[in-house]
Amino acid sequence: MALTPSKLFVDSTVSLTKAAAGCDLQVESVGGPDCSQLRDLGFCEQMRVRKIANGRNLICTVCGSRLAISSHLADHIQVKQLS
């Protein structure tokens, strides 16, 4: 069976900045100098995240809380699409 682009996306990880808005995602890895702060805020490995809006600052829900995060920080969060 040929792999469709969407199938490829589901299997691979992208940065949170590049993930599409409205998707349910799972955090795969967190890096960068602010990784501890991101984890403390809830962006830690295996956590489910829903991306609500794109922009200069992204809006995501993590554990039912709505968080705003600069896109340059979101670049350090690798996510996998769940839906």
Add this chain to the structure above:
Amino acid sequence: MSEALVQEQAAPRLALVGHPNVGKSTLFNALTGSRAKVGNYGGVTVGVKTGELFTPHGQKLELADLPGCLSLVSRADDEAVTRDVLLGINGAPAPDLVVCVVDASALERHLPLVLQVIELRLPAVLVLNKIDLAESQGVSVDATLLSEEVGLPVIPIRADEGVGVLDLKQALRFPFPRSAPKSWHAAKKSEQAIGELSERFNALGLVNPDRQAWLALADEGFRKNLSSEAQAEVHGVVEESDGGLTPGEDLESARRERVREIVNIAVNEHAGEQSALTDKIDAELLHPVRGLLYLALIFFLLFWSIFKWAEAPMTFVEDVFGAAGDFARSALPEGLFTDLIVEGIIGGVGGVVVFLPQILLLFLFLGILESTGYMARAAFLMDGVMSRVGLSGRSFLPLLSGYACAIPGVMATRSVPSAKERLLTILILPWMSCSARLPVYLLLIPLMVAGVFQQALVMFGLYALGTVTAFVVARLLKGTVGLAKDHQPSFLMELPPYRAPDWRYIARHLLERATAFLVKAGTVILAISVILWALATFPKAPSGEESDQFEYSAMGRMGQAIEPVVAPLGWDARLGTAMLASFSAREVFNSQVAISYAVDEEDDDAVREEFRRSYELPTVLSLLVFYVFALQCFPTTVVVARESKSWKVAIGQLAGMSIFAYVAALATFHLSALFL
């Protein structure tokens, strides 16, 4: 009385610990009956507040409300306050029991902090707040299972409704439980590193060496606070750990693994309402273009309402003071004492108190914005603008507080994580027009334009002038405070769900503000008014003519001395002395002009009439611009010195803003004189 007995009688200390905006201050108020400030956004509490409570068994307890923190590894000064209290260092005694407050709807985010408290071996209880919100989101937490897994008593509550508060008081029985056993472990070498460092710290005589050792390994920033000997010990222990994860990273990893296990066991998620309403409102209010328009509209409505709705209560206050003046004039014999009562006290204080309705309207609107959750959205919207001047949207919240008063605004900068961004925010903050400037604006604006809409527009313009100038100056000072040219501020903030305003809290807050304003009017402004009256009355002019009195008085002579300095601004001796007097409190400007004109009525229209007779529009504009920019508040300078830990910064700010205000007023006067 022996020392042992005194210690025995001291109330056990409790501390509320949790993430920002989890409801600690609401719980603090519910437990102690206090009136600590609360708001629907993170970072409202930046210092330690204490209160007392009694358990149902009559045990007196001392409760501290600590600033919110995501972790004990602090990134901002307010988080460091919480860290120091829990460690029992820097003069803060460690609490006997920690009350960990978590949001039941976001347990996985909040539990790591609770496990950190357990790692510090502090006795604790776990308060599961916002259980109603969790249920509405389809999250149910089994408190019994959670208690078994965490090893702490768990009390579900709804702090805002007071539900479960009695259960919590029951759980605070004395003697307190011992610290919970730690049911997770990092790699052996990390555990050994903590033990080793703890022993070395103990040998150095550090207080609570085990807790300090734990934090020194987890937080590189904390190490810098230690003595050079202690730092050398930390360095030695870290060097000994042979590669791989640092002890801090290792502990964090083990903690998060345990949190996942606990959540899997104790939390059940099922289909619930997602916050569709908040999403819909946010889609509109946080729109990059429309969102900023809504923000501007909200503030314009605020200023419009200040002019529109305050008219009737202001007339009432004017009538009360007018009647009091008439009564005093008719009941007392003619003479100096009557003049003091009518012109000095009733005229001086009345000239300020008349603006109470408008000040309360300002606080009513700010209270609604704080209570509904809009403040965090305002910070989000302003982040794009503020990043251009080197600040993040996070700094906008203290700046917004500055619209009420610069002092709590400067203190609120503790929640700004970057020290350089914090300093920059402090430097520009007094340009946010505080409520003390409001009476001056309200006196002068009707001299420029008639009509509520136009007056509101001018008021909006004055606030915008201060704010925009603050941003421009921040851009210019960016390098001076050490921020790199390509500095990219980080923005991380929780956007709380929208809530209906908490009218009970807002009403209480308004009552407090009204009381504080009236106390200030009845003490500071009263005293200054009496002094100003005396300076305007003595020595008496030999001619006995009222028109000669001001020039002959001490105030008139002071005014003549300062006149050469203020004359280029279009001001005369009266305005010069009013400006000087308002360094004690800006509102005194109104009292001073009322006294110096010896206006009989407390009616501000009478003062305006005198203004119209004496000055042209460029002078009014020059005065307004001066009051927008001048830092005429010594208490603010003291707080800036304390928060920036530098008198050089505070004095430099006072001098810089005074010179800026003078030059801006000078330019305004001469440019407007050319065109008007």
